[in-house]
Amino acid sequence: MFGPGEVASVLVTVNVEAPYSYRVPEGMHVMRGSIVEVPLGPRPTLGVVWGAPKDNFAHNRLKDIGFAFDVPPLSEELLRLVDWVARYTLNAPGNVLRGALRVREALEPPRPIIALRRTGIEPERMTEARLRVMDALSDGMAWAKPALVGASGVSPSVIEGLERAGAIERVTLPPPPSVGLPDPDHAPLDLNAHQLSALAALREMPVDRFGVALLDGVTGSGKTEVFFECVADTLRAGRQALVLLPEIALTHTFLDRFSARFGTRAAEWHSDMTPVQRARIWRGVATGEARVVVGARSALFLPFHELGLVVIDEEHDGAFKQSDGVNYHARDMAVVRGQLNEARVILSSATPSVESYNNAETGRYRHVRIDQRHDDAQLPDIRAIDMREAGPERGQWIAPALAREIFATLDRGEQVLLFLNRRGYAPLTLCRACGHKYQCPNCSSWLVEHRFRGVLSCHYCGHEIRRPDVCSNCGEPDSLVPIGPGIERVAEEVADRFPEASRVVLSSDMGSNAQLRDRFAEIERGDYDLIIGTQLVAKGHHFEKLTLVGVLDADLGLAHGDPRAAEKTFQLLTQVTGRAGRASKAGRAYLQTYHPEHPVIDAMIRGDREAFYAHEMASRRETGMPPFGRLAALIVSANEHDVAMNYAKHLLRVAPQAEGVKLFGPVDAPLSMVRGRHRVRLLAQSEKSFDLSNYVRFWLGHADRIRGNLRVQVDIDPMSFF
Numbered sequence: 001m002f003g004p005g006e007v008a009s010v011l012v013t014v015n016v017e018a019p020y021s022y023r024v025p026e027g028m029h030v031m032r033g034s035i036v037e038v039p040l041g042p043r044p045t046l047g048v049v050w051g052a053p054k055d056n057f058a059h060n061r062l063k064d065i066g067f068a069f070d071v072p073p074l075s076e077e078l079l080r081l082v083d084w085v086a087r088y089t090l091n092a093p094g095n096v097l098r099g100a101l102r103v104r105e106a107l108e109p110p111r112p113i114i115a116l117r118r119t120g121i122e123p124e125r126m127t128e129a130r131l132r133v134m135d136a137l138s139d140g141m142a143w144a145k146p147a148l149v150g151a152s153g154v155s156p157s158v159i160e161g162l163e164r165a166g167a168i169e170r171v172t173l174p175p176p177p178s179v180g181l182p183d184p185d186h187a188p189l190d191l192n193a194h195q196l197s198a199l200a201a202l203r204e205m206p207v208d209r210f211g212v213a214l215l216d217g218v219t220g221s222g223k224t225e226v227f228f229e230c231v232a233d234t235l236r237a238g239r240q241a242l243v244l245l246p247e248i249a250l251t252h253t254f255l256d257r258f259s260a261r262f263g264t265r266a267a268e269w270h271s272d273m274t275p276v277q278r279a280r281i282w283r284g285v286a287t288g289e290a291r292v293v294v295g296a297r298s299a300l301f302l303p304f305h306e307l308g309l310v311v312i313d314e315e316h317d318g319a320f321k322q323s324d325g326v327n328y329h330a331r332d333m334a335v336v337r338g339q340l341n342e343a344r345v346i347l348s349s350a351t352p353s354v355e356s357y358n359n360a361e362t363g364r365y366r367h368v369r370i371d372q373r374h375d376d377a378q379l380p381d382i383r384a385i386d387m388r389e390a391g392p393e394r395g396q397w398i399a400p401a402l403a404r405e406i407f408a409t410l411d412r413g414e415q416v417l418l419f420l421n422r423r424g425y426a427p428l429t430l431c432r433a434c435g436h437k438y439q440c441p442n443c444s445s446w447l448v449e450h451r452f453r454g455v456l457s458c459h460y461c462g463h464e465i466r467r468p469d470v471c472s473n474c475g476e477p478d479s480l481v482p483i484g485p486g487i488e489r490v491a492e493e494v495a496d497r498f499p500e501a502s503r504v505v506l507s508s509d510m511g512s513n514a515q516l517r518d519r520f521a522e523i524e525r526g527d528y529d530l531i532i533g534t535q536l537v538a539k540g541h542h543f544e545k546l547t548l549v550g551v552l553d554a555d556l557g558l559a560h561g562d563p564r565a566a567e568k569t570f571q572l573l574t575q576v577t578g579r580a581g582r583a584s585k586a587g588r589a590y591l592q593t594y595h596p597e598h599p600v601i602d603a604m605i606r607g608d609r610e611a612f613y614a615h616e617m618a619s620r621r622e623t624g625m626p627p628f629g630r631l632a633a634l635i636v637s638a639n640e641h642d643v644a645m646n647y648a649k650h651l652l653r654v655a656p657q658a659e660g661v662k663l664f665g666p667v668d669a670p671l672s673m674v675r676g677r678h679r680v681r682l683l684a685q686s687e688k689s690f691d692l693s694n695y696v697r698f699w700l701g702h703a704d705r706i707r708g709n710l711r712v713q714v715d716i717d718p719m720s721f722f
């Protein structure tokens with residue numbers, strides 16, 4: 001506790017390495033974790049009291065803390081998490097803290113809601129607009145002004161006029177009801193024998209101690225139902241729980257399942273909420289009112305005081321790695337937070353990351369398996385279609401064998417999913433006359449045609465042009481041809497070949513989150529015969545009538561030199577084929593491939609998951625790749641290629657020698673230009689036991705200062721190699 005006249009160090013939410021000292025003014029008391037506003041340069045800045053200053057200061061030179069917010073201080077664990085993430089990812093602690101406090105609204109006390117209702121006095125002068133307002137209020141309820149404006153379609157001045165005329169009055173409403181209290185005993189399911197033994201294994205981890213388990217169960221085995229029971233245990237023990245999901249699109253169905261089990265919705269946390277909604281959840285978590293939060297990776301930095309369980313659903317998913325700003329991996333940091341909080345951590349997946357799989361195999365994590373689907377549903381029968389011998393006809397993307405299966409499935413009244421992980425109509429547009437290819441002016445990437453919208457679009461920077469009628473290079477009319485398929489083009493073929501079938505096209509750019517949610521609900525109801533989608537439909541969803549999955553290009557993810565390509569492809573193919581036959585009917589999946597002998601495809605067809613992991617682990621061990629070694633990527637970028645390359649070469653020259661560290665590069669990144677910036681990559685590889693973060697910090701500390709538009713981005717444990 002720091003009282004008036006004492007000096008406290010405050011970490012401000014800007015790009016700074018260490019806290020600054022401030023004096024506590026008259027009448028203020030703060031402690032470690034208190035959220036305050038302090039003067040910094042011209043503006044007041046948000047900060048958090050970090051502790052006592054290390055040095056002695058001339059007190060009279062110090063500025064005063066401006067203001068202390070009336071919210072509970074951040075917990076010790078959260079402060080230590082901020083330090084941990086900053087140290088590990090090589091970010092300034094102030095930056096990490098800013099990410100954790102990006103809810104300015106939450107710090108102000110919730111504003112009372114002013115609402116309007118009728119007084120019973122009729123206005124002397126009645127206009128049509130006034131009548132509409134009075135009609136809207138005829139139910140006698142009090143309405144918030146924006147809602148009243150919306151319902152009556154009048155301008156706010158009409159409402160103000162009625163207020164002056166004494167026909168309506170203001171009332172103050174109590175703050176809206178906060179999140180409900182989940183009841184651990186509301187409606188537990190009867191778990192099957194496999195699920196019960198998995199639950200028993202998870203329960204071997206005490207609720208008040210740190211422990212990590214990998215809940216490794218095939219798609220449709222009921223992992224969610226199992227970890228719900230751990231959430232219930234956590235609630236009974238009086239602690240809070242956090243469930244992280246990789247995709248906003250999954251939140252809605254998940255919350256419905258949560259309500260069915262616990263009698264009320266969990267608190268939601270993701271980017272698709274208004275600042276006011278987020279503020280309420282943030283405060284609810286801080287005060288302990290919110291017991292369970294379901295959200296995106298940033299929920300890891302919410303101000304829990306009693307966190308007892310973190311679940312990472314689909315833990316293998318790349319979306320848990322934040323790639324802009326602070327490069328942290330939410331799965332790994334969840335384990336850190338679990339350790340700091342003495343909380344349990346459950347990593348759930350049907351296709352664990354090779355990292356987690358290895359941790360489970362070596363006994364660092366508890367390995368809890370469910371090998372059977374619920375209700376004896378069978379895993380799908382997976383087959384390859386060798387595109388070299390049995391590929392589709394020219395101009396088509398669906399091979400004859402798959403087309404036959406589609407007809408048969410539709411005849412039985414069941415659903416089909418056609419999967420292609422490529423948005424838009426065609427990945428490349430070419431002029432037949434001069435050979436010109438449409439490229440993004442800012443990025444080294446082709447423009448993707450989106451036919452529905454009539455544009456060519458860059459998937460990296462968003463640059464868009466209208467699809468031209470004449471070639472912009474040679475002026476030839478009607479000469480542009482699309483090369484290769486995207487899902488819109490597949491939809492066209494489907495309309496042509498299966499005209500009777502009702503169909504829906506689904507990818508992340510197909511509307512708002514609310515619209516996507518509606519589409520998913522329609523699919524679940526069985527409204528469509530044919531679903532054509534990207535990875536958005538591969539994850540988590542449970543479509544009862546879906547019995548056939550066709551993967552149109554199973555090789556797509558294997559093409560590039562990404563060290564994780566095999567793992568990512570295996571996970572995606574397992575997820576998407578796992579959508580088939582989740583209920584009583586048997587499911588089938590077809591993989592269209594040019595490489596049926598590839599270890600990933602081979603393991604898929606034989607249904608031999610362990611063969612894939614064995615093969616992948618052996619090759620990673622041999623090459624010292626994670627999880628048997630560590631990686632750190634340095635991405636040097638600048639407006640001119642030479643500037644980036646020369647600095648990268650300089651970095652290589654000044655790199656400290658250390659045993660067991662190998663450096664690769666510099667090379668132009670596979671995506672060598674993004675948004676007009678040239679990108680050059682360096683890669684450091686070390687042994688597992690080596691502190692690579694510390695090495696890179698030391699290294700950059702010895703390099704020339706970064707000037708002008710040059711930038712160096714550090715990515716510890718990189719997931720993406722573009």
Ligand code: ADP
Pocket residue numbers: 189190191192195217218219220221222223224225374542
């Ligand atoms: P996973 O996450 O392992 O793919 P889910 O938890 O989504 O599997 O379960 C698949 C489906 O089976 C869901 O609709 C779920 O409600 C149902 N289910 C799983 N276990 C049970 C159970 N014990 N009783 C009733 N339904 C269950």
Ligand code: ZN
Pocket residue numbers: 440441442443445458459460461462463675
């Ligand atoms: Zn671009």
